[in-house]
Amino acid sequence: xxxxxxxxGPAALTLDPFVTDLDAESAALRAxxxxxxxxxxxxxxxxxxxxxxxxxxxxxxxxVVKDIDVWGxxxxxxxPLDWPLIGLANxxxxxxxxxxxxxxxxxxxxxxxxxVRRVEKLRAxxxxxxxxxxxxxxxxxxxxxxxxxxxxxxxLPMNVISELMGVDAADHPRLKALFEKFFSTQTPxxxxxxxxxxxxxxxxxxxxxxxxxxxxxxTSALIAASEDGxxxxxxxxxxTLQLMVAAGHETTISLIVNAVVALETHPGQRALVLAxxxxxxxVIEETLRWSTPTSHVLIRFATEDIEVGDRILPKGEGxxxxxxxxGRDEAQHGKTAGxxxxxxxxxxxxxxxxxxxxxxxxxxxxxxxxVALPALYTRFPGLRLAxxxxxxxxxxxxxxNDLFELPVRLA
Numbered sequence: 001x002x003x004x005x006x007x008x009g010p011a012a013l014t015l016d017p018f019v020t021d022l023d024a025e026s027a028a029l030r031a032x033x034x035x036x037x038x039x040x041x042x043x044x045x046x047x048x049x050x051x052x053x054x055x056x057x058x059x060x061x062x063x064v065v066k067d068i069d070v071w072g073x074x075x076x077x078x079x080p081l082d083w084p085l086i087g088l089a090n091x092x093x094x095x096x097x098x099x100x101x102x103x104x105x106x107x108x109x110x111x112x113x114x115x116v117r118r119v120e121k122l123r124a125x126x127x128x129x130x131x132x133x134x135x136x137x138x139x140x141x142x143x144x145x146x147x148x149x150x151x152x153x154x155x156l157p158m159n160v161i162s163e164l165m166g167v168d169a170a171d172h173p174r175l176k177a178l179f180e181k182f183f184s185t186q187t188p189x190x191x192x193x194x195x196x197x198x199x200x201x202x203x204x205x206x207x208x209x210x211x212x213x214x215x216x217x218x219t220s221a222l223i224a225a226s227e228d229g230x231x232x233x234x235x236x237x238x239x240t241l242q243l244m245v246a247a248g249h250e251t252t253i254s255l256i257v258n259a260v261v262a263l264e265t266h267p268g269q270r271a272l273v274l275a276x277x278x279x280x281x282x283v284i285e286e287t288l289r290w291s292t293p294t295s296h297v298l299i300r301f302a303t304e305d306i307e308v309g310d311r312i313l314p315k316g317e318g319x320x321x322x323x324x325x326x327g328r329d330e331a332q333h334g335k336t337a338g339x340x341x342x343x344x345x346x347x348x349x350x351x352x353x354x355x356x357x358x359x360x361x362x363x364x365x366x367x368x369x370x371v372a373l374p375a376l377y378t379r380f381p382g383l384r385l386a387x388x389x390x391x392x393x394x395x396x397x398x399x400x401n402d403l404f405e406l407p408v409r410l411a
Contacts, residue, residue: 015296017041017185019394022295022401026050026324035308038320041185041398042083044073046299046318050325052332052350054308059355063303064319066097066357070301072316082189087182087196088298088399089318094239096357103356106236109225110244111360113164113218119363122160126371129159134379137410145386149406152376153256154249157368161248164364165241166210166217174202179246183397203242207234218244244361252365254293254402255284256372261392261406262287262340264385269342274381280374282342284366289333289349290340295324295401297353323351324401382411 015038016025029036034051049055058064068074068090079089091097095106112118133152140146158172167175181187181195207219214220219241226232263270263283272278299318306313313319327349328337336344352362359365377383385392386407393404 012037012039012045014039015041015398017398018396019185019295019398022324022394026295026322026328029322029325030329033309033311035311035313040085040298040320042085044079044083044085044318046320047313048296048320048322048325049308050322050329051309052326052329055321055326056350056354058300058306058308058313058319059321059350059353059357061306062099063306064300064313065099065303066103066300067099068097068299068301070303070316071299071318073318075316080189082192084185084187084189084192085298085398086192087199091243092200092239093233093236094243095360096239096243099356106232106240107360109222109232110218110240113221114360114364116363119367122164122364123367123371125163126156126160126368127375129156130372130375134375138379140410142411143409145407145409147405148260148408149253149257149403152372153253153260153406156256156372157249157252157365160252160364160368161245161361164218164248165244166215166219167206167241167245171202171206175245178202179250182246183250183395183400185396185398199242200238203238203245204234207238207241247359248361248364250400250402251293251359251361252368254400255287255365255369257403257406258291258293258401259283259287259369259373260376260383260408261385261389261403262291264383264408265389266340269340273342274377278342280370282344282347283373284369285347285349286340286342286344288351289327289344289347291401292323292327292349292351293401294351294399295322296398297321297323298399321353327351380410382409384409 013028013032013036029048029050034049034054036048036050037045038048039045049058073079095103095110098106133156137146137151162169178195178199181191182199210219211223222232222237222240226237273283298320302313302315302317302319304315330337352359386409395402395404
């Protein structure tokens with residue numbers, strides 16, 4: 001069963017489950033207005049906020065909450081438990097799914113571990129990991145195409161977040177397979193409940209292992225805090241661990257991949273950066289804006305009717321934030337919003353979110369990209385795409401602006 005679509009307002013737009021042309025879809029969303037009725041894969045209808053100014057307001061509006069029980073379609077039993085996106089809409093109790101005092105309580109310990117100052121202390125380890133991976137790339141046979149995503153953009157953030165959270169590298173292959181199904185719009189419904197159960201069991205095992213053998217990692221710190229009176233439940237710790245690992249590697253993968261694609265398809269911009277005329281920080285911020293790693297964020301819910309521009313977000317309806325559309329909003333970024341321009345200033349995007357639920361790992365993701373990208377181009381200044389831009393394949397993932405692979409030639 002699916003959520004019925006209300007056709008009393010502007011026609012609903014159906015989001016492409018295969019994500020064949022995210023740029024065109026984002027442009028259509030922006031053109032349809034600041035608040036658009038959309039149909040998600042699986043036939044579930046919600047609203048999308050598509051303009052920058054309106055998104056900023058909604059992301060700080062206390063009438064927009066993360067409690068799924070507010071969702072009318074959920075209350076009416078119209079969202080099946082085998083919906084491919086159920087894990088994103090209802091990931092269990094964590095800082096992602098609560099508001100107010102409960103959100104501040106759950107987020108507090110994670111935020112303390114990911115302050116800019118503390119993240120900066122991770123730089124040396126990230127640099128060492130990056131050097132090791134570049135050494136392995138350099139040792140590959142010369143002349144052939146290399147999947148830069150598989151060999152560099154994926155393992156770097158996965159290793160960093162795993163070390164931070166205390167996840168053993170032996171679990172990486174299983175996590176990769178499960179997260180592929182978790183994020184995909186194409187996971188068969190009959191496989192969804194098993195996938196969700198397997199993810200829960202894997203992270204529960206990690207938490208129990210850390211309870212028995214604590215280490216110098218954030219999961220152990222969360223367990224210790226719960227024992228010291230902060231009243232974090234095992235469910236909250238487990239779900240926080242899953243959230244941090246999922247978000248902590250997927251976003252950074254896409255940031256690194258999308259930055260390389262943007263530079264390699266804009267040779268003039270690439271030349272400015274490699275000549276040292278523009279800092280790498282600009283590349284990162286412009287990539288976050290122009291080819292944002294997070295295309296849509298699921299899902300918030302309206303506790304009452306809310307005016308959004310000249311439209312109404314009705315009480316009990318779901319809301320997604322379409323960051324892919326926001327990043328190229330001309331009202332915020334000017335007439336050149338559709339262009340990739342590493343000299344852009346100011347560059348005030350909200351690609352890591354805004355308000356109470358702003359991404360706590362933003363500083364870490366930026367640091368990883370700031371270490372990885374200049375090191376990559378310093379080692380391989382002749383790096384080029386091995387295929388035409390049109391041949392790069394988008395993954396069928398609603399939330400991430402992601403590719404199956406990134407074939408490059410290193411020289």
